[in-house]
Every structure is written in structure tokens, then in C-alpha cells.
Amino acid sequence: MFCRRWRPISTAICHQARAFTIAIDGPAASGKSSTARAVALELGLGYIDSGSIYRCATLLALRNKISDIDARHADLIGLISHSKFDIRILRNVWLNNEDVSKEIRCADVNRFVAEIARDAGVRAEVLKIQRSVAANAEKKSAAAADGTTPNGVVMDGRDIGSAVFPNAELKVYLDASAMARAIRRWDQMNSARNAQGKRSEEDGAQTEKPAYPTVEEIAREIEERDYADINRAHSPLRIAPDAVVIDNTNLTFEQQVHTISDLARERMGIPRKHEDSI
Numbered sequence: 001m002f003c004r005r006w007r008p009i010s011t012a013i014c015h016q017a018r019a020f021t022i023a024i025d026g027p028a029a030s031g032k033s034s035t036a037r038a039v040a041l042e043l044g045l046g047y048i049d050s051g052s053i054y055r056c057a058t059l060l061a062l063r064n065k066i067s068d069i070d071a072r073h074a075d076l077i078g079l080i081s082h083s084k085f086d087i088r089i090l091r092n093v094w095l096n097n098e099d100v101s102k103e104i105r106c107a108d109v110n111r112f113v114a115e116i117a118r119d120a121g122v123r124a125e126v127l128k129i130q131r132s133v134a135a136n137a138e139k140k141s142a143a144a145a146d147g148t149t150p151n152g153v154v155m156d157g158r159d160i161g162s163a164v165f166p167n168a169e170l171k172v173y174l175d176a177s178a179m180a181r182a183i184r185r186w187d188q189m190n191s192a193r194n195a196q197g198k199r200s201e202e203d204g205a206q207t208e209k210p211a212y213p214t215v216e217e218i219a220r221e222i223e224e225r226d227y228a229d230i231n232r233a234h235s236p237l238r239i240a241p242d243a244v245v246i247d248n249t250n251l252t253f254e255q256q257v258h259t260i261s262d263l264a265r266e267r268m269g270i271p272r273k274h275e276d277s278i
């Protein structure tokens, strides 16, 4: 018997299948994936960054020279359905046994991903992958759970609360001002680049530094992607009516993680833990 809705242990009908789902949606660089990962670690839940699946689908399109998605729609769906996706909570994203964590964040994927994600057939194929990786992560989380919290999964994206898991126990819509998001993404890219440069220096490698986008360029790219995600016909980015909206422009990272994990605790029927949650 499969029951998705989590119940407190004392009233659980099917202990083994109880699962608690947290959906985190929001625009680009609003802090979804870093927050979702931290909440999952705190509560002993599995974590899936669903954007990484759309990014892998985009990488498949780029590598197979599929530039016109409407004309080559069936080819791309075939490639997606025959690929193996492995998304790990602390480690990387693997596509067909290759670590593609860095490549799926490159400028070409950033530019093309919203175009790929608007295709209904691609979304239907990705939906199957989302549900199957979530079921797997949920199973693994049971082993990590300490008995005080249920097993389950945190998934972030654009349509998790509205389309992928409409019955999620907790839905959060994370937002921040456009400028805060652009600056955070710039900082994130800068730190990754500096870390990479340091590693190359230590290895004695002579690598040419790639052109680096300005905050204004990042803001423009984010704005264009948000526009495409909000205005597409299928599962656009929307605030689910039962979502808790958190604007984190003036919150610290810890505050937003603590707020969401305490909201989850409340719905699990266990006491809140943090004094700084809002």
C-alpha cells in the first residue's frame, strides 16, 4: 500500500510508506537549491534539484546539435528517456555515468534551458524522472531519519508545488529582489571561479580564464529566464495558492533555512527548534 501523506507515527496507517514532501519554488537565484539542500540535511530528508534535470536535458540537446526544439522534439524526448540521471544530495549531478555538475551551469545551458523547459513533451518526460528520483531519495532518507522526523524529500524548481507534488505537505515560494538575486549569482560564480583558479594554480596548470559576466549581464539573463518561465504555456512559474511566500532579500541564509525547517516541524507535529525563524 502506498500513502504519500505523512501522519504522526502514533496514527500512521502504513509506517513504511509514510513520507513528507517539501516543495520549494521560485525564480532564478532566489536561493532555492542551497536552501532546499540545507533543509533536507537538517531534517534527514532526501533532496532533488529539479532544475538540474532540465539542465541535463538541455546539455543533451546541445551535445546532439538540437537547436530547434519544435522540429527535433521527438529526438530530444528519445534521448531523455534513454538517459540515466543521478542527482546526489552532497555530491554531483551525473548524466549517463558522467559527472556533468559544472557543465550544466555553463553560459550556453543558462541561455537555452528555458527554451527546452517550455516544451510540453520534455516536461512530461522530466516529470517521470522527477517522481522516480524522488521515490528513490525518499527510500534512502528512511535510513537517515533518526525516528523523530519522517522520511521524505525536498524538491526545488518552478512547478513543484503546483504540478509535480500538488499534495506536498509544505509548499514554499522563495523570492528576493532582482538585484539581490543577480549579485548573489555573481558572487556564487566568482567564488566558483576563484576556487577553480586556485586548484589549477596548485596543479601548476596554465589555464586561460574564461570571459566573466558582469552583474548587469547576469541580471539580464536572469530576467529573460524568469520571463520565459512565468509566461510559458505548460506549468509556468506560479505561486501555488497554499504556498508560504518567503522574501529573503533581507534575511540571512540561516534564517530562511531555520524558518522552513521549523514550518516543516510544525506540520510534522513536532516542536520548533530555532529562535531566529520568522
Ligand SMILES: Nc1ncnc2c1ncn2[C@@H]1O[C@H](COP(=O)(O)OP(=O)(O)O)[C@@H](O)[C@H]1O
Residues within 6 Å of the ligand: 026, 027, 028, 029, 030, 031, 032, 033, 034, 035, 184, 185, 187, 188, 248, 249, 251, 252, 253, 256
Ligand atoms: N538569504 C540569503 N542571503 C544571501 N545569500 C543567499 C541567501 N540565500 C541564498 N543565498 C546564496 O545565493 C546564491 C544562489 O542560491 P541558489 O540556491 O543557487 O539559488 P537557486 O537555486 O534559486 O538558483 C547561493 O550562493 C546562495 O548561497
Ligand SMILES: Nc1ccn([C@H]2C[C@H](O)[C@@H](COP(=O)(O)OP(=O)(O)O)O2)c(=O)n1
Residues within 6 Å of the ligand: 027, 028, 029, 030, 033, 050, 051, 052, 054, 055, 113, 114, 117, 156, 157, 158, 159, 160, 225, 229
Ligand atoms: N521544476 C522546474 C525546474 C526548472 N525548470 C527550468 C526553468 C529554469 O529556468 C531552468 C533551470 O532551473 P534552475 O533551478 O537550475 O535555475 P536557477 O538555479 O534558479 O538559475 O529549468 C522548470 O521549468 N521547472
